[in-house]
Amino acid sequence: xAMLYTVxxxxxxxxxxxxxxxxxxxxxxxxxxxxxxxxxxxxxxxTPALEQAxxxxxxxxxxxxxxxxxxxxxxxxxxxxxxxxxxxxxxAQHSPVMAWL
Numbered sequence: 753x754a755m756l757y758t759v760x761x762x763x764x765x766x767x768x769x770x771x772x773x774x775x776x777x778x779x780x781x782x783x784x785x786x787x788x789x790x791x792x793x794x795x796x797x798x799t800p801a802l803e804q805a806x807x808x809x810x811x812x813x814x815x816x817x818x819x820x821x822x823x824x825x826x827x828x829x830x831x832x833x834x835x836x837x838x839x840x841x842x843x844a845q846h847s848p849v850m851a852w853l
Contacts, residue, residue: 754779756846760786761853763798770798772852773805781846783839784813784831789821794828806830814839 759782763769769791772782782805784792791798792813805811806828815833818824827833834842843849 756781756849757852758783759788759852762787763791768852776809778808781810789813789817792831793826
């Protein structure tokens with residue numbers, strides 16, 4: 753079973769997303785939550801790294817967190833949006849689950 757990483761820090765404040773992408777292996781799932789959803793935005797300094805990562809990783813973002821920040825129209829294609837039920841499903845489907853700090 754593949755691992756699930758959660759990233760809750762903005763890539764503008766911390767390097768958690770960058771570090772997570774660097775260490776993730778093929779098939780790993782990454783879920784962006786809280787301020788981590790800013791990493792899902794298109795046309796940022798992080799876009800090339802995310803586009804490359806999407807070729808080997810499954811990247812998700814929590815839709816309620818995206819909507820709370822008003823960035824729903826700026827999400828990079830290929831990043832799957834999930835609701836809270838989808839969050840629970842991802843946790844149930846992956847083991848272990850690790851918060852990337």
